[in-house]
Amino acid sequence: MYSSLILLPFFGVIVLNLPFRALMKKCAFWLCLSIVLFQICLILFPQICCFSDKLDALGSFFKFDFAVDSLSRVMLFCIGIVLFTALFVQRNNCEDEDKIFNFANVSLLILCGMNGVVMVKDIFSLYVFLEITAVSSFILIAFNKESVAFEGAFKYIILSAVATVLMLAAIALFLVISGDTGFSAISSALKVSQGRFFIGFAVGIFLCACFIKSGLVPFHGWVPDAYSSAPASVSVLLAGVVTKTVGIYTLIRIVNSIFGFGDPIKHLLLAVGAISIVVGALAALGQKDIKRMLAYSSISQVGYIVIGLGTGTALGLTGAIFHLFNHSIFKSLLFVNSAAVESETGTRDMDKLSGLAKKMPLTGITSILGSLSCAGIPPLAGFWSKLIIIIALWVSGFRGYAIIAVLASVLTLAYFLSWQRSVFFGILKEDLANVKEAGFGLVFPALILAVIIVGVGIFFPLFINSFALPIENILGG
Amino acid sequence: MSYEYIVFSIVLIPIVGAFILPIIGRISHRLRNLLALGFVAASFMLSLYLIPPALAGKVITLARQFPLGLNFVLTADSLAVFMACVSSLLSAIIILYSFGYISHYENQNEYYFMVVLFLGAMMGLVFSGNLILLYVFWEITAITSWRLIGFFREKSYVLKADKAFLVTVFGALAMLIGFISIYQQAGSFDLAVIKESLKTNPVANFAVVLILFGIFSKSATLPFHTWLPDAGVAPSPVTALLHAAILVKIGLYVFARLFLASFTFAEFWHVVVPLVAVISAIVSAGAALIETDLKRIIAYSTVSQIGFIFFGLAIGNGLAIVGGLLYILMHGIAKAGLFLCAGIIEQNTKTKDITKLGGLITTMPITAVSFLFCAFSVMGIPPFGGFFSKYMVFAGAVNSGHLVITALFLVAAFMTILYLFRLFNLIFLGAARIPAKEASPIMVLSVAILGALSLVGGILIWYPSKFVQVVVTQMGRM
Numbered sequence: 001m002y003s004s005l006i007l008l009p010f011f012g013v014i015v016l017n018l019p020f021r022a023l024m025k026k027c028a029f030w031l032c033l034s035i036v037l038f039q040i041c042l043i044l045f046p047q048i049c050c051f052s053d054k055l056d057a058l059g060s061f062f063k064f065d066f067a068v069d070s071l072s073r074v075m076l077f078c079i080g081i082v083l084f085t086a087l088f089v090q091r092n093n094c095e096d097e098d099k100i101f102n103f104a105n106v107s108l109l110i111l112c113g114m115n116g117v118v119m120v121k122d123i124f125s126l127y128v129f130l131e132i133t134a135v136s137s138f139i140l141i142a143f144n145k146e147s148v149a150f151e152g153a154f155k156y157i158i159l160s161a162v163a164t165v166l167m168l169a170a171i172a173l174f175l176v177i178s179g180d181t182g183f184s185a186i187s188s189a190l191k192v193s194q195g196r197f198f199i200g201f202a203v204g205i206f207l208c209a210c211f212i213k214s215g216l217v218p219f220h221g222w223v224p225d226a227y228s229s230a231p232a233s234v235s236v237l238l239a240g241v242v243t244k245t246v247g248i249y250t251l252i253r254i255v256n257s258i259f260g261f262g263d264p265i266k267h268l269l270l271a272v273g274a275i276s277i278v279v280g281a282l283a284a285l286g287q288k289d290i291k292r293m294l295a296y297s298s299i300s301q302v303g304y305i306v307i308g309l310g311t312g313t314a315l316g317l318t319g320a321i322f323h324l325f326n327h328s329i330f331k332s333l334l335f336v337n338s339a340a341v342e343s344e345t346g347t348r349d350m351d352k353l354s355g356l357a358k359k360m361p362l363t364g365i366t367s368i369l370g371s372l373s374c375a376g377i378p379p380l381a382g383f384w385s386k387l388i389i390i391i392a393l394w395v396s397g398f399r400g401y402a403i404i405a406v407l408a409s410v411l412t413l414a415y416f417l418s419w420q421r422s423v424f425f426g427i428l429k430e431d432l433a434n435v436k437e438a439g440f441g442l443v444f445p446a447l448i449l450a451v452i453i454v455g456v457g458i459f460f461p462l463f464i465n466s467f468a469l470p471i472e473n474i475l476g477g
Numbered sequence: 478m479s480y481e482y483i484v485f486s487i488v489l490i491p492i493v494g495a496f497i498l499p500i501i502g503r504i505s506h507r508l509r510n511l512l513a514l515g516f517v518a519a520s521f522m523l524s525l526y527l528i529p530p531a532l533a534g535k536v537i538t539l540a541r542q543f544p545l546g547l548n549f550v551l552t553a554d555s556l557a558v559f560m561a562c563v564s565s566l567l568s569a570i571i572i573l574y575s576f577g578y579i580s581h582y583e584n585q586n587e588y589y590f591m592v593v594l595f596l597g598a599m600m601g602l603v604f605s606g607n608l609i610l611l612y613v614f615w616e617i618t619a620i621t622s623w624r625l626i627g628f629f630r631e632k633s634y635v636l637k638a639d640k641a642f643l644v645t646v647f648g649a650l651a652m653l654i655g656f657i658s659i660y661q662q663a664g665s666f667d668l669a670v671i672k673e674s675l676k677t678n679p680v681a682n683f684a685v686v687l688i689l690f691g692i693f694s695k696s697a698t699l700p701f702h703t704w705l706p707d708a709g710v711a712p713s714p715v716t717a718l719l720h721a722a723i724l725v726k727i728g729l730y731v732f733a734r735l736f737l738a739s740f741t742f743a744e745f746w747h748v749v750v751p752l753v754a755v756i757s758a759i760v761s762a763g764a765a766l767i768e769t770d771l772k773r774i775i776a777y778s779t780v781s782q783i784g785f786i787f788f789g790l791a792i793g794n795g796l797a798i799v800g801g802l803l804y805i806l807m808h809g810i811a812k813a814g815l816f817l818c819a820g821i822i823e824q825n826t827k828t829k830d831i832t833k834l835g836g837l838i839t840t841m842p843i844t845a846v847s848f849l850f851c852a853f854s855v856m857g858i859p860p861f862g863g864f865f866s867k868y869m870v871f872a873g874a875v876n877s878g879h880l881v882i883t884a885l886f887l888v889a890a891f892m893t894i895l896y897l898f899r900l901f902n903l904i905f906l907g908a909a910r911i912p913a914k915e916a917s918p919i920m921v922l923s924v925a926i927l928g929a930l931s932l933v934g935g936i937l938i939w940y941p942s943k944f945v946q947v948v949v950t951q952m953g954r955m
Binding site for chain 1: 543547549609612613616617619620623627630631632635636639642643646647650651653654657658660661
């Protein structure tokens with residue numbers, strides 16, 4: 001039934017671009033929204049979507065071959081919920097029907113790409129869907145045709161192109177070794193011919209490509225520019241799922257299914273993760289622009305995911321994927337909050353803002369929840385994932401890394417507190433006296449995301465039962 | 478209703494109640510205030526109800542198993558019941574006082590929400606039988622105190638709130654690593670399981686150091702004490718709640734819960750912890766002697782008195798532990814009284830600078846007498862409550878042979894008498910400088926209750942000390 005998740009957005013784009021565009025323009029947003037809602041429902045309640053079996057027949061016609069495990073399902077849910085948020089933000093920020101129509105089109109493409117990435121089980125299809133996602137995101141960053149946005153998009157294109165070349169070269173080498181592109185075939189071929197130089201080389205450049213795509217230090221240069229220059233809705237999308245899917249998910253999937261957790265890979269992941277955590281957090285401390293701060297915070301949080309992955313244990317992997325999920329939720333929430341502040345006050349400069357909690361209570365409260373979840377303060381969701389990662393690091397003997405991860409939480413808290421202090425928690429400035437609460441499109445998704453953060457945090461045991469324990473089984477599978 | 482559910486509702490009522498308060502507050506302020514008091518009083522009443530089984534030595538446990546080896550355990554032994562009674566009683570009085578104090582400020586909904594949530598988290602922490610659960614509630618108290626210290630929203634105040642939050646979170650995270658290393662040693666986060674598996678050998682020193690980081694930062698002991706005097710920018714009931722009654726006692730409680738009731742640490746910690754405590758006590762008493770800001774003096778005094786309690790708990794003698802636990806009660810009552818008096822003085826004279834005050838005893842007689850009673854209790858003058866706890870701590874320490882540290886603490890006790898008399902002298906005696914009237918009846922009533930409790934607590938010392946003896950016997954330290 002999962003093939004419908006790729007076919008629906010794909011046909012959606014085609015339908016939208018058939019004749020009767022005037023009619024299509026009106027319903028583009030709703031079509032896109034309903035496809036996204038369908039995806040969320042399918043993940044949450046797989047049993048009620050029996051009609052999609054008919055679509056499966058259609059899928060067999062297209063010769064798709066998918067493998068959906070619990071990791072993919074987590075990703076599919078994140079993609080659904082974040083795209084849902086982004087659509088509302090876009091609709092709120094932009095009255096122009098043409099733009100919403102264009103946005104809906106590209107969103108469907110990017111949805112198709114990301115769903116493909118998380119469901120395929122051979123490395124070449126993975127590459128194809130990665131490119132679909134990447135190209136759509138270039139367009140989205142430059143969506144408003146502003147010069148800063150072009151600069152951000154251009155940086156992303158260049159670095160992404162480098163990553164693409166590296167990835168393609170690695171895929172070619174794997175094809176030479178194994179004669180196949182399936183994950184399991186490559187994995188067994190690598191096991192047989194271990195220790196040859198160019199295998200190590202191929203693995204190395206593939207990992208590098210993943211690091212670039214996920215924006216890890218030292219390949220993080222494009223992240224702050226791309227996130228901060230993109231329109232609000234696109235920042236939500238990029239930070240929430242796009243880089244997580246094309247970078248982190250690919251990394252987890254490839255390391256888990258193909259490369260395995262050898263010592264060199266573990267140490268590489270741990271080191272890159274730790275450096276990203278610290279550099280990202282320190283850089284975030286110095287930012288005055290809300291979106292840039294959130295972008296650096298993203299780099300830092302992605303570090304946590306990678307460091308959890310680097311333990312190579314079931315517990316660490318669970319923590320990493322749980323944190324990936326949490327990061328999607330709280331980072332989208334924080335970007336929605338920043339969009340709300342920007343749309344009501346016209347600025348993202350923290351020095352010019354103060355005491356907005358009085359005028360924007362819902363934005364204020366949800367931003368506190370998002371920040372504290374990101375900083376790993378209980379009882380919010382982010383605490384549990386960080387806790388699992390830290391326990392995993394500690395019990396597998398990487399105590400130094402555990403201490404780095406813990407101390408960086410204090411830095412995380414420090415920059416979020418300074419954000420709260422300068423934007424929400426304080427005395428209202430006089431020139432902000434006329435500010436109102438943001439519109440429905442910014443408040444509604446923020447509330448949903450905040451409820452998820454609190455709900456997952458408090459009902460963590462229920463959540464972990466249905467979510468984390470299956471993940472342990474995918475290790476090595 | 479079975480005892481398990483009573484324990485559960487002691488935690489649940491204030492936490493769930495806290496979320497209802499802001500909604501009620503939109504309809505009626507009076508109803509919200511009464512409900513806030515009601516939730517806290519309900520917790521107090523139910524805690525009282527647990528005293529008979531606690532005295533009988535019964536341990537009530539409510540446990541639910543969670544995945545990943547975590548579990549949800551609420552344990553009500555006599556130590557937990559003692560602490561729950563103390564903190565909910567003080568919270569109830571402080572909320573009563575808030576009715577008058579906070580009534581003309583903005584953001585009252587947030588205020589009541591945070592105070593009641595704080596108490597709920599405190600109750601959860603007290604009854605936690607699992608290290609992770611304990612950590613969760615520990616951090617919830619940190620969140621609430623962050624919002625409360627920054628209540629007035631001034632930039633410098635919010636900075637100080639952030640400082641308090643960061644310092645305590647830093648300590649808590651260090652403590653979390655300590656917990657994880659205990660987990661590795663014992664194979665569980667459940668305190669009962671840890672107790673069984675670490676029966677014979679002490680906890681690794683590494684873990685002790687990390688946990689002490691957390692405890693000292695929360696209990697504002699040198700070198701992590703600086704956030705506490707800064708936190709005096711909060712509204713007065715909050716400073717009372719934070720400093721005196723409850724928040725700083727969290728560290729002490731966790732110390733007692735972990736190192737006295739659950740597992741043992743290496744012998745030399747019985748000297749190291751009192752040494753840190755005595756340095757903290759003397760340095761902060763010195764700071765209290767030269768400060769001129771009313772609330773900062775009382776805050777430094779708190780830092781100093783916390784040192785005495787650590788001294789009693791850590792010296793490793795049954796009598797001293799009884800004294801230390803009684804000290805938590807007596808100091809909580811007396812220090813809450815001092816802070817609430819300070820709040821009245823600050824609100825009515827519009828200044829916190831004691832050099833500008835004087836002669837207030839003529840216009841504020843009840844406040845002055847309550848202040849004096851509470852001060853006597855903190856100084857340790859018989860027959861006030863503080864005397865007995867201080868005496869037991871010293872007697873126990875002498876019995877266990879730590880004469881040098883005891884002598885140093887005597888110096889600190891002498892300094893306590895000095896700075897409190899100086900404070901009383903400058904504020905209440907001499908020529909009247911700033912004319913001020915007595916505060917609203919409800920505020921005066923609250924401080925009078927606390928002043929009276931300081932005296933009654935001393936006269937009826939037999940009852941609490943009996944209870945505390947049961948606590949210490951149950952710990953196996955008597």
